[in-house]
Amino acid sequence: MVSNPRRRTTLLDAGIEVLARLGARGLTFRAVDEHAGVPTGTTSNYFASRDALLRELGDHVFVRLAPDPAVVAERLSAPSSRDLEVLLMQEILERARADRPGYLAMFELRLEASRRPELRDAFTARYRANLDEITAAHVEGGFPGGATTALLLYLAMNGLLLEHLTLPGVLPGGDEGLPELVRQLVETIVPG
Incomplete structure (x- = not known):
């Protein structure tokens, strides 16, 4: 997995926005990439799976709030x-x-x-x-x-x-x- 903490935070914040707007079913790597304004495939470089993204979002939401x-x-x-x-x-x-x-x-x-x-x-x-x-x-x-x-x-x-x-x-x-x-x-x- 790639290690750039600032980019990871940007992706997690984009994931929060996607969840809020589209719900869990709309949370895809592509949707996060688009919302974050990063090249397609960036989110999949940071998170091994959708479940890994969801787990990290579960922690990140506490940091954000x-x-x-x-x-x-x-x-x-x-x-x-x-x-x-x-x-x-x-x-x-x-x-x-x-x-x-x-x-x-x-x-x-x-x-x-x-x-x-x-x-x-x-x-x-x-x-x-x-x-x-x-x-x-x-x-x-x-x-x-x-x-x-x-x-x-x-x-x-x-x-x-x-x-x-x-x-x-x-x-x-x-x-x-x-x-x-x-x-x-x-x-x-x-x-x-």
């Missing part, structure tokens, strides 16, 4: 509270708005894993590790509520993002009402 570490450090320097939790969840919403294709690709990868056992194990392990990190940050960070509260927030935010990104007309209040909906979600789940 991760919050800025400096912003996280700044936020977590404030006292842990339900209000801070509201702000953090609203920032997740803002990141989803800013990178809609990234989040749609994440949902598409989950669906593909549900149909393909060879991907399911790898994706389950990655998502489970993410949930464990989120839970640990919530509990060890001293936020109100325990591990169950962290789990409920995770599930509720995933549901909210899925609704908003796939069928934006479903949630009341439209796009402008989402920050308030997130506030209500957090205030309902997180103890005062």
Whole structure:
């Protein structure tokens, strides 16, 4: 396999865009090449198979969607509270708005894993590790509520993002009402 980290990242970002636009069935080496604006055959030089590309996309989507570490450090320097939790969840919403294709690709990868056992194990392990990190940050960070509260927030935010990104007309209040909906979600789940 070819080793050019910048080109690999370009191809992975193009793969995310293709997944978001065409779904897993539309994810081909040729489609990634075209979206990345590289010569035909480039993607196949970097990834041994379509499954290898999907597995790497499963990891790359977490890198792409991760919050800025400096912003996280700044936020977590404030006292842990339900209000801070509201702000953090609203920032997740803002990141989803800013990178809609990234989040749609994440949902598409989950669906593909549900149909393909060879991907399911790898994706389950990655998502489970993410949930464990989120839970640990919530509990060890001293936020109100325990591990169950962290789990409920995770599930509720995933549901909210899925609704908003796939069928934006479903949630009341439209796009402008989402920050308030997130506030209500957090205030309902997180103890005062």
